[in-house]
Amino acid sequence: MNVTAKFPRLSGTLVLLGVLGLILGLVASSFSCGPLFAAGGNEAGGNDVKLKANRSKGIVIVVPEEIETYKVPPETVLVPVFVTSESGKAHVKHIKLDFHGPKGSVSKKVAFDQVLEPAGKSFDDILKTLKGKDKKAVKDLLKKGAYVELEIDVSALKLEEGAKGKIDVGVEATVDGQAAPVTVQADFQALALPGAGGWYGGDGHVHTSWSPDVWFIPLENRVKYAKDNGFGFIIITDHEDGINDLWSTPGGYVAQCNAAQSKYLIPALPGVEITAANSGGDALAYWMSESAVTVPNNQTYLAQELINRINGHNYPYSYAVIAHPYGAHPWTDWNATGFCGMELLSQETVAKPDTISRWFTLLRSGLSSTMSSGRFVVGIGTSDCHNFQAPGFAGFTWVYATSYSSTNRVAIWDAIKSGRVSASGRKDLGYFTVNGAVQGSVLNVTPGSSLQFQLVQTPVTGRKCTSITVFNKDQVAVYTVTNPSTSVIYWNTTAPSTDGFYVVKFEFTKTDGSDLSEVWANPVFINVP
Ligand SMILES: [Zn+2]
Known part of the structure; x- marks a missing residue:
C-alpha cells in the first residue's frame, strides 16, 4: 500500500501535519522536510522539499516526492534514495529504478549488497527526524542507513519540455533473513530554464x-x-x-x-561558509585565494573581523556575502560593514520583508x-x-x-x-x-x-x-x-x-x-x- 497526502505549504498547517502524520504513519507518508519549519514565517513561498516514504517489515525507503530536471531533453535524472531499517538487521541487495515517461520506460538495477545498522527509531520517528531542523541528527540517521544518489539515463526517451513521468524506486532487502521488498513512487517533470543572451x-x-x-x-x-x-x-x-x-x-x-x-x-567555484564567533551568523566567502594554505576558521572571529579576514584573504578580489540574514541562523551584527552581498532568497521563493527592507536600507x-x-550590497x-x-x-x-x-x-x-x-x-x-x-x-x-x-x-x-x-x-x-x-x-x-x-x-x-x-x-x- 502506498498512500500519499499533499499538504498545503502554509506554516499554519504544522499542527495538522502532526495529526495527519500520526494517521498516515502506519502505512506510508509524504511530508515536508527541513527549512520551511526552520525558517518560519515564510507563509507565501514554498521552500520545502517534500519527501515520500514507504515501509515493509521494518525496511523504510524515502525519496523526494517530486523530481524535476531543467534541460530538454534531459539525459539523466538524479534520484536521492534513503533506505533504513527501524530495528532489525537489514541486508539491502539491490535498488531498482523504473522510469515511466509518456512514450516509454527505462529501468536500472543497482547491486547494493550492504548490511545496515538499525536506525533504532520507528517509522514515525525516522520521518520526524528527516523533516526536523536538526541537520546533525539528519546526518546521523542517514549514516546508519544507505543514502545514495542514483542516476538513471533517460536520453533514449527523448523527453519533451513539460513531459511528466513517474519513477518507481524499489528495494530488494531482507530483515533478519526475511524478504522485505518495498517500493515508493516519485513524480517527475522535464522543465527548461529560461534563456537570455549573456x-x-x-x-x-x-x-x-x-x-x-x-x-x-x-x-x-x-x-x-x-x-x-x-x-x-x-x-x-x-x-x-x-x-x-x-x-x-x-x-x-x-x-x-x-x-x-x-x-x-x-x-x-570554490567558496566557503564561515560562522562568526558568538553565534553571530554565517558569511559566505567568495573569490578567495585558491592557493592560500587555509581560510579563516569557523566560530573564531566576531562579525566585523570575519568580514575583514574574508575581504583580506585575496585582496582586493575576495568578498563576504551575508548568508540567510533573517533565517534560522540569522546575521546579528548590522553595524559590521564591508560585506559585498547578502542572500535575499535563501531556501526561499519569496523574500522576507525584513530582508528586503534591510537591503534597501543598506x-x-x-x-x-x-x-x-x-560597489554596493548585491542581493543574491x-x-x-x-x-x-x-x-x-x-x-x-x-x-x-x-x-x-x-x-x-x-x-x-x-x-x-x-x-x-x-x-x-x-x-x-x-x-x-x-x-x-x-x-x-x-x-x-x-x-x-x-x-x-x-x-x-x-x-x-x-x-x-x-x-x-x-x-x-x-x-x-x-x-x-x-x-x-x-x-x-x-x-x-x-x-x-x-x-x-x-x-x-x-x-x-x-x-x-x-x-x-x-x-x-x-x-x-x-x-x-
Ligand atoms: Zn549553508
Whole structure:
C-alpha cells in the first residue's frame, strides 16, 4: 500500500501535519522536510522539499516526492534514495529504478549488497527526524542507513519540455533473513530554464560531503547536476569546519572543484561558509585565494573581523556575502560593514520583508560611496542545499557575464560582485535596463531628462509572470504592471533631481496560479550631477 497526502505549504498547517502524520504513519507518508519549519514565517513561498516514504517489515525507503530536471531533453535524472531499517538487521541487495515517461520506460538495477545498522527509531520517528531542523541528527540517521544518489539515463526517451513521468524506486532487502521488498513512487517533470543572451543561472550556496551536516553527496555530483540541468555555474560553499586545512592541498577542496570543472565543463567555484564567533551568523566567502594554505576558521572571529579576514584573504578580489540574514541562523551584527552581498532568497521563493527592507536600507546608506566606487550590497538567491535537496531547488542566482567560458571563474565572481545579478526563487528570470545601462551600473543623468526602462521577464516551463514592480530608493513602488502579455515591457519616467536607484521585483507563479516566487533584480543607480 502506498498512500500519499499533499499538504498545503502554509506554516499554519504544522499542527495538522502532526495529526495527519500520526494517521498516515502506519502505512506510508509524504511530508515536508527541513527549512520551511526552520525558517518560519515564510507563509507565501514554498521552500520545502517534500519527501515520500514507504515501509515493509521494518525496511523504510524515502525519496523526494517530486523530481524535476531543467534541460530538454534531459539525459539523466538524479534520484536521492534513503533506505533504513527501524530495528532489525537489514541486508539491502539491490535498488531498482523504473522510469515511466509518456512514450516509454527505462529501468536500472543497482547491486547494493550492504548490511545496515538499525536506525533504532520507528517509522514515525525516522520521518520526524528527516523533516526536523536538526541537520546533525539528519546526518546521523542517514549514516546508519544507505543514502545514495542514483542516476538513471533517460536520453533514449527523448523527453519533451513539460513531459511528466513517474519513477518507481524499489528495494530488494531482507530483515533478519526475511524478504522485505518495498517500493515508493516519485513524480517527475522535464522543465527548461529560461534563456537570455549573456545571462547564466546558478546556485551560490551549495553543500557537499565536505560539510559536517551532509551525508554522502560527493562534490562532483553537485557539479554534474548543475551541468546536466542547464546551469551556467555552481558555487560550492561547504562549512569551514568540514574543510579544515584541506582548502588547497592536493586532492583537497579547491582541487576537487578544479577536477569537476574540467570534467563537466562548467565553472565550479570554490567558496566557503564561515560562522562568526558568538553565534553571530554565517558569511559566505567568495573569490578567495585558491592557493592560500587555509581560510579563516569557523566560530573564531566576531562579525566585523570575519568580514575583514574574508575581504583580506585575496585582496582586493575576495568578498563576504551575508548568508540567510533573517533565517534560522540569522546575521546579528548590522553595524559590521564591508560585506559585498547578502542572500535575499535563501531556501526561499519569496523574500522576507525584513530582508528586503534591510537591503534597501543598506543600499541607501551606501549610496554616496556607490556613486564613487560602483560597489554596493548585491542581493543574491541561493538554495543552501543539504541532504535530499538539489542545487537551486529554492533560491537561484542569475548573472549577466560578458566574458563567460566554462573555465572562467573570474567572470562569475566579478559579475556577482558588480551586481549584474537577479535573485530568483524558482529559477525564473527577470532583468531590466535603464537607458541601456545594465543592473549594477551607475547611470549619469541630468534632472528631468527621460529614463527609459526595459523590463524583461522569462519564466521556467509551466510558469508565468504575474507582476512587475519598479521600486525607487525609498522602497516605494513607482510602476507596476500585472500579467504582462509580452516578455519585454517599456516604461518611461523622468530622472529624479537627486541621486538614487531603482530595483525591480518580478513575481511568477505556475500557470494555475500556485507556487508564487519572486525575482529581485539588482539596482541600476542614478547619478545626478
Ligand atoms: Zn549553508
